[in-house]
Amino acid sequence: MMGLQGAVIMKLTLSISKKECDLIHEQSLKLLKTMGITVFSNEAQEIFRKAGARVDGKQVFLDAPLVEESLKLVPSAFPVYSNSGRVVVGKGEICTLPAYGGTYVSRNEVIALGTRRDYVNFTKLNQQNQLIKMASPYTIEPFDIPLDLRSAYRMAMLLKYSDKPCLSIVGSQEESCACIAMVKRYRGIDHKPVVLGNVNVSAPMIMGHSTTEVITVHCLENQPLMIACGSGLSGLTAPPTPGGNFLLANAGIIAGIVFAQIQSPGLPIIYGLPLFGVDPFKAETLVGSPATALFTLAAKGMAEYYKIPFRAGGTFTDSKYLDYQSGFESGINLLSTLLAEVDCLMHSFGMEDALKTINYNKYILDEYAFLSLKDFVQGMEINDVTTMMDEILKVGSTGNYISSRNLKLIRKQYRPHGFGEGKTKAAVLKETDDEIIRRLDSYQFTAQTKEQIKIIRGYLPDEYID
Numbered sequence: 001m002m003g004l005q006g007a008v009i010m011k012l013t014l015s016i017s018k019k020e021c022d023l024i025h026e027q028s029l030k031l032l033k034t035m036g037i038t039v040f041s042n043e044a045q046e047i048f049r050k051a052g053a054r055v056d057g058k059q060v061f062l063d064a065p066l067v068e069e070s071l072k073l074v075p076s077a078f079p080v081y082s083n084s085g086r087v088v089v090g091k092g093e094i095c096t097l098p099a100y101g102g103t104y105v106s107r108n109e110v111i112a113l114g115t116r117r118d119y120v121n122f123t124k125l126n127q128q129n130q131l132i133k134m135a136s137p138y139t140i141e142p143f144d145i146p147l148d149l150r151s152a153y154r155m156a157m158l159l160k161y162s163d164k165p166c167l168s169i170v171g172s173q174e175e176s177c178a179c180i181a182m183v184k185r186y187r188g189i190d191h192k193p194v195v196l197g198n199v200n201v202s203a204p205m206i207m208g209h210s211t212t213e214v215i216t217v218h219c220l221e222n223q224p225l226m227i228a229c230g231s232g233l234s235g236l237t238a239p240p241t242p243g244g245n246f247l248l249a250n251a252g253i254i255a256g257i258v259f260a261q262i263q264s265p266g267l268p269i270i271y272g273l274p275l276f277g278v279d280p281f282k283a284e285t286l287v288g289s290p291a292t293a294l295f296t297l298a299a300k301g302m303a304e305y306y307k308i309p310f311r312a313g314g315t316f317t318d319s320k321y322l323d324y325q326s327g328f329e330s331g332i333n334l335l336s337t338l339l340a341e342v343d344c345l346m347h348s349f350g351m352e353d354a355l356k357t358i359n360y361n362k363y364i365l366d367e368y369a370f371l372s373l374k375d376f377v378q379g380m381e382i383n384d385v386t387t388m389m390d391e392i393l394k395v396g397s398t399g400n401y402i403s404s405r406n407l408k409l410i411r412k413q414y415r416p417h418g419f420g421e422g423k424t425k426a427a428v429l430k431e432t433d434d435e436i437i438r439r440l441d442s443y444q445f446t447a448q449t450k451e452q453i454k455i456i457r458g459y460l461p462d463e464y465i466d
Contacts, residue, residue: 014339016301024302028251029064036061037205037255044212044259051262062258070261071254074308078224078268080134080165081192087133087165089196089224089270090309090343095133096370097167097311097346098126100198102140102358107436108429109321111357114140120157120466122350122358124443125436127162131367132348134196135162137169137179140358145464151175152182152459157466159186160456161445168195168223173213178459180221186455193268197225198346200272201252203232212259219264226311226344227256228272236283242291246298249275270344271310273299287316287354288329293336300340313337314347315366318354322362322425326352327369330362334369338377361432368418375415 016024036059039045045055054061077090089095104111105118119142126132126139137154145153151169158166159182169179176197183194197218199211218225229252232238238245253271260267273296277289286292296313303310316333319326337345347355348370350363380386395401423431448456456465 014297014336015304016298018305021301021305024247024250025305027247028254029067031205031247031251032062032067032255033064034061035205037201037207037252039207039212041207041209041212044207044216047216047263048259051258053258060255062255066262067254067258070258071306071308073261073265073267074257074269074306075266076307077309079193080196080224081189081194082163082165083187083189084163089268092341094338094342095344096131096348097134097344098122098132098136098139098348099351099358099363100136100138100167100346101355102351104353104357105140106320106352106357106359106361108361108433111320113143114358115144116142116153116157116464116466118142118358119154120161121360121440122363123158123161124445125363125439127164127445128439128443129349129367131370133164135164135166137167149460149464152178153464155179155182156456156460159183159452160448160465163446166195168197168218170197170199170210170214172210173217176214176217177221180217180223182455182459186452193222193224195223196270197223198272199225199227199256200231201227201229201256203229203237203252204248205252205255207255207259211256215256215260216263219260219267222264222267224268224270225260226270226272227253227260228274228311229253229256230272230274230276232275233283233285234278235280242294245275246273246295249273250302269308271299271303271306271308272344273302273310273312274314274346275299276316285354286318288318288325288333290332292316293333296333296336296342297340300342303343309343311344311346312340312342313345315349315351315362315369316347316355317352320353320357322352322359322365322428326362327365330366331369331373334366335373335377338373360436361429364432364435365418365428371415372417375417 038058039060048060049055052066079086079088087095105114118140122139135158137158155169169175184190199214201207229249232245232248234240234245238248257269275295277286277291279286299310299312315330317326317329349366350358352359352362
């Protein structure tokens with residue numbers, strides 16, 4: 001039998017052109033030099049000034065040489081460690097991250113504010129899920145935990161119920177420091193990247209106090225960062241055209257990268273572009289818009305241009321329920337993510353209602369969509385082996401292909417995803433909920449050591465340890 005070496009695999013990829021990347025980069029440099037970026041922190045202004053940037057009040061101006069030298073320092077790939085091993089970002093395989101920033105939960109079409117029980121549930125689900133590569137302390141807001149204890153609770157329960165590499169707490173300088181210290185102590189890992197921070201430069205071009213503080217903390221601790229600028233709303237805080245919004249976001253991301261590199265040269269950074277479409281009549285963000293999918297593909301072009309890992313896309317939808325809109329919008333945005341071959345996929349499973357809600361049932365359905373679309377993007381093999389010419393001639397024009405060998409081939413070539421034949425909505429809700437129950441009931445994890453229990457009790461009263 002002929003081997004598969006040299007087989008041609010049909011593959012779909014899309015992105016912006018080199019010429020378009022050149023234009024975005026050149027105009028970003030012009031914006032940073034002539035308009036600059038507003039930086040509120042006096043300490044951050046001084047860091048920029050010492051690196052050679054021009055500072056006028058709160059406005060910081062960056063010349064092209066400083067920008068381009070900073071971009072060259074960013075590594076093309078990097079690891080994040082935990083007790084169970086490591087995840088590598090930038091080596092070609094998608095690093096899938098959980099939902100991020102949910103306020104509400106939905107289960108069987110009942111919507112409520114997130115609770116500590118939901119937080120633990122999704123931490124367990126993400127731990128068991130082989131498609132999820134990292135854990136997140138921001139999956140859902142646990143509103144029944146006091147605000148002054150909430151960050152400590154998030155991180156402590158993440159460490160208790162998951163051993164995957166994790167994202168960090170990024171609310172403030174103090175919270176970031178405490179988070180990194182907790183992870184290092186609990187997991188007994190020092191002098192290695194143990195968290196990934198996610199920070200946002202605000203639109204139009206603003207670095208707030210918490211953004212610069214959190215970047216500085218991660219630089220001092222040598223912990224990697226995901227720097228994003230995706231809050232621009234076309235016609236309000238960004239130009240009315242997608243191209244203008246993209247340009248402004250790119251310039252903001254670059255400014256964040258420069259701020260990190262002048263403090264910690266070579267610090268691993270992910271280029272983050274969570275840009276969304278807009279309702280032209282209501283001036284509201286539309287995360288499920290086709291424009292969101294196009295921004296994801298554009299991010300691929302700029303990340304490859306700068307030779308750094310990037311994050312974009314997700315299972316975005318503006319729908320509040322499991323309906324046609326939810327499936328279509330989630331599908332087109334997930335497809336663009338896979339076509340773009342993102343290095344990091346945030347909001348991977350379960351998000352709905354413009355990122356306000358994480359849906360238990362949709363969490364399962366999005367897994368099926370991810371696997372199905374992943375198969376689609378991988379394409380199919382057409383060669384002398386897969387066309388099975390000899391088999392066709394052997395069977396002839398009136399025979400059949402029923403055999404145990406062919407049954408194995410069918411199950412390999414046509415992998416089942418989802419529930420097969422169409423079902424009623426009630427049946428889909430029941431089957432997805434049954435799967436959630438099955439996973440939570442079967443959750444098993446290594447018991448904490450005495451030292452780990454002591455560490456968590458140092459951060460939380462017993463009544464808030466689940």
